[in-house]
Amino acid sequence: MAEKIESSREGGIDAPTRHALDWTNPDFYNQDKIDDELYRTFEICHGCRRCVSLCDAYPTLFDLIDESPSYDIDTVEKSDYNKVVDECYMCDLCYQTKCPYVPPHPWALDFPHLMLRAKAKKFKDKKDGLQKRIRNKLLSSTDFTMKYGSIPLVDVTINTLNGSQIVRKPLEGLLGIHAKADLPKFKSNNLKKRVEKLTNSVDKVQANESTTGKVMVFGTCYCNYSVPEVGEDLFTVFRHNNIQTELMQQEKCCGMPKFELGDLESVKKAKEYNAPRFLEAINDGYDIVAAVPSCVLMFKQELPLMFPGDEELQKIKSRIFDPFEYLSLRDKDGLLKKDFKIEFDKISYQAACHQRVQNIGPKTKEILSLIPGAEIDMIERCSGHDGTYAVKKESHEKSIKIRKPVVSKVERFDPKTFTSDCPMAAKHVGNGVTTETETVLHPMSILKDAYGL
Ligand code: SF4
Ligand code: SF4
Ligand code: SF4
Structure with a gap:
């Protein structure tokens, strides 16, 4: 039996550090x-x-x-x-x-x-039963499900079937996906197609001490195929701020869904695909940005801890950014435009856990606070979504319980807009709010609207 080491201190006072994940031992x-x-x-x-x-x-x-x-x-x-x-x-x-x-x-x-x-x-050890293993594989294989689910007409068909309780009830029994869980929508008008149609350009690229002013967007499976409007708004806002913004042409899921499942070999495979492509962009002078906090966290924290000797990953870690962190770093040198055209009102903002644990500070709140009229109520509690926890039959009700404090804080503040850095969390919380909150928007979409773009 492992011994609990006696310590004379009640708690740690030194800055926290983290040991590498010794997963190959x-x-x-x-x-x-x-x-x-x-x-x-x-x-x-x-x-x-x-x-x-x-x-x-x-x-x-x-x-x-x-x-x-x-x-x-x-x-x-x-x-x-x-x-x-x-x-x-x-x-x-x-x-x-x-x-x-x-x-x-x-x-x-x-x-x-x-x-x-x-x-x-x-x-x-395949300790879960066959049904759970099939369900978990399906839910965590986002590259496959998102790509093929967003083929034209397939997207409309799946979205319609997913919206029908006649289909969802048997699906719950068959696969263990809760019939009431709001599943991601598939969109054939994906981020790549939308970016190709964008006409906005950049006047003059300007680097500062911490950013190059050239960004390669890691689209992520969720933004590429389910909420491409969020990715599109990121392009619009970044280009408006004279950041040269391109979309990564080849990428796989960051691996977070496999990581949460404990499928570390699949995480390794995803990393082996993505890392050289990220590195090539970085060597060409680009910084990497992704609009989903979990995907950024994967490269900032979890992958470097899984592969502590990997220098390529260390380089990526130093050049991957949360989008609001990026804008904030440029704002320090006057490189963020303040030419807002539209006023906002009360905004309830849930800081996504996977952004909070990046230890970058409340950058989203800071930037949104620049919008005229914006009164931000920041909520630092988990939405309970987690990507898959809220859709599994055995944990859906618990995820509703976990989101309750967030929902009641939104209802008490009674804002016109609710927002979260995590698009899945935003949807999950938005579904629970019963007051007259008019819109659920990603913070980047709020910024785009405020610029009048
Ligand atoms: S993980 Fe939480 S409950 Fe456990 S010792 Fe640390 S603070 Fe306490
Ligand atoms: S707070 Fe709970 S869900 Fe989050 S890492 Fe700790 S044990 Fe896991
Ligand atoms: S809010 Fe929930 S879903 Fe979003 S990053 Fe945090 S744990 Fe994941």
Whole structure:
């Protein structure tokens, strides 16, 4: 059994660091060692309980402990540990915003990466039943589903079928996709086609200390094929600000859906496809930007931790940006235009977890606050969507519970507009709001509208 290291300090006071993910070490998949580390971590969490309100992983753990014979971790069945693991959707908030015991604290807790390790073992051993494995593969194979689902006429057909309860009820029984979950829409008028039609151009490209002023947009499966209007608005806003903006011609999914599943070999394959293409663009003087926070986080954090010796990834990490981080970095040198034509009103803004954990500060809020009349209410809680958690039969209702504090904060503020950096989170929260919020828009679309473009 792994020992809990005694520490004289209540919590860490040094800046948090993170250990690389040791996933190529055979011990990573050793069940006894995983169980030992789960035991050690769960025992510390039991004594702390700070994270109880973040997601359902912690309440599940504390219920297991509180209902055990000894009211302690020693009488919780090891076979129940995966009940906790299954509730973690890798948002990283507990590590980045709550836990005082992360490295360099001697206890060196990394709850999300331990959950990932247990997920990876589960995935490798095919511990889920066949139905769940097929469903999970389908939901995480976004390159395939998005590309083929957005073929002309196929898109309309799938969207219509997905909107029908007559189809969705049997689908729930067959695949375990909740009948009430709002599935992504497929759009044949994809980002590539839209960008080809854009006529806006750039006067003069200007670099500053931290940006080159030339951007290669990592379209991402979600923006390419489901919300291409968000990607299109990013092009319009960036070009309006004299940023030369091009679309990556060849790319695969960043790998986040496979990562959350513990399918680390597929993450490696996606990285091997994307990294050389990103690097080529960077060597040509481009910075990389993507409109979905999870995809940026993958290259800023998770891939560099999975491949700590990979210098190419380190270079990509230093040149990939959240779009509002990019605009903010240029604003420092007066390179962001303020020629707004349209006033806004109250805006409720949910800061997506995968943007928050990039540790870049509230850049979206800062930029949106420049819009005349804009009164921003920022909500720093997870939407509970996570890409797949909200659509799975077994977790859909829990995702509704997790989004409740966000929804009620929006309803209390009663804005005209609700927005989130994460398009999936925006839709999920927007579906729950019952007051008269008129529009759910991506922050980049708000900016485009404010410019009157
Ligand atoms: S990473 Fe997110 S979902 Fe996972 S345990 Fe931490 S807070 Fe919960
Ligand atoms: S992850 Fe850290 S902060 Fe959260 S409950 Fe466990 S010990 Fe406490
Ligand atoms: S808010 Fe968006 S990025 Fe954060 S966990 Fe939810 S879905 Fe993922």
